[in-house]
Amino acid sequence: EVQLVQSGGGLVQPGGSLRLSCAASGFSFRNNWMTWVRQAPGKGLEWVASIKQDGSEKYYVDSVKGRFTISRDNAENSLYLQMNSLRADDTAVYYCARDDQQLIFGYWYHQMDVWGQGTTVTVSS
Amino acid sequence: DIQMTQSPSSLSASVGDSVTITCRASRNINNYLNWYQQKPGKAPKLLIYAASSLQSGVPSRFSGSGSGTDFTLTISSLQPEDLATFYCQQSYSNPLYTFGQGTKVEIK
Numbered sequence: 349e350v351q352l353v354q355s356g357g358g359l360v361q362p363g364g365s366l367r368l369s370c371a372a373s374g375f376s377f378r379n380n381w382m383t384w385v386r387q388a389p390g391k392g393l394e395w396v397a398s399i400k401q402d403g404s405e406k407y408y409v410d411s412v413k414g415r416f417t418i419s420r421d422n423a424e425n426s427l428y429l430q431m432n433s434l435r436a437d438d439t440a441v442y443y444c445a446r447d448d449q450q451l452i453f454g455y456w457y458h459q460m461d462v463w464g465q466g467t468t469v470t471v472s473s
Numbered sequence: 474d475i476q477m478t479q480s481p482s483s484l485s486a487s488v489g490d491s492v493t494i495t496c497r498a499s500r501n502i503n504n505y506l507n508w509y510q511q512k513p514g515k516a517p518k519l520l521i522y523a524a525s526s527l528q529s530g531v532p533s534r535f536s537g538s539g540s541g542t543d544f545t546l547t548i549s550s551l552q553p554e555d556l557a558t559f560y561c562q563q564s565y566s567n568p569l570y571t572f573g574q575g576t577k578v579e580i581k
Contacts, residue, residue: 381568385517392575393509393517393560398568407568443516447568452523458564459507459522466516 350374350462352427352444357467364434364471370427370444370464378402378422381447383460384429386440386469394440397429398447412438434471441466475499475563479573487581492548494576496561501541505565508537508546511575512557520559521546548578556580 356368370382384396397408397418406418417430427444445460476499486492496506504524509517519528521537524544534549548555561573 383568383570392558393511393562393572395568395570395572398570409569450522450526452526457505457523458567459519459528460509460517460562461519461522461528463516463518 350446352446352462352464354442354444354464354467357442357469359470359472360434361473362435362471365430365432366434366469368429368431368442368444368467368469370429372425372427372446375446375462377420377425381449381458382418382420382427383445383447384418384427385443385445385460386438387443387466388437388440391440396442399427431469434469436471439469439471441468474569475502475566475571477561477563477571477573479559479561479576481576482574483577483579485579485581486551488551488553490551492551492555492578494546494559494561494578496539496544496546496573498542498544498563498565502563502565504540505563505567506537506539506544507562507564508535509560509562510555510557511560517560551578551580553580 353371383398399418415433419428444464446462448461478497506524508521511517525537558575558577
């Protein structure tokens, strides 16, 4: 079964740090870009960060640049999100997702086709 | 940045009704548009990719159309289990993705 199982998360004080993990199984993890998406309470989905198959390229939404680091361990089939200098507006459910690619009429299309169960991060004093 | 705007923000319809949700991009994204369904308390689920391709296992009552800046998601015959919030997402600027703000579908 193709799945992503998340761990980490919890309650942290403003300025603190937290590391989220996402364990992949049932597919060839090293062949996929991977992504983190978050959802603040009662709000919509927000893309946070993405990482290339070999970890050589990483991209972040402006609001987390310099504070969050996405990484992966292909030998362990795991994705990570290190979150530092956390703020109240980082409070959200965080999802990891597989970034799938499909070749359609000669063009590559990307979509997030497998999602983790989500993990809650609460930043509060 | 590419902005995605959905309408309406919410809707209420009866079982068996046809429902249409609209998504507009702030610039031409060709057909690099995906649709997701999120049921309460659950992770999002991919419904449609490349604007009109149905993801494997998704019921055929869901369909997508559009190109350029204007896109639609249609549920041909609304079912009770379709209670959810639906999001569009552009992948044109991959991997700098953006989502629409969501459309909440309620059952009358």
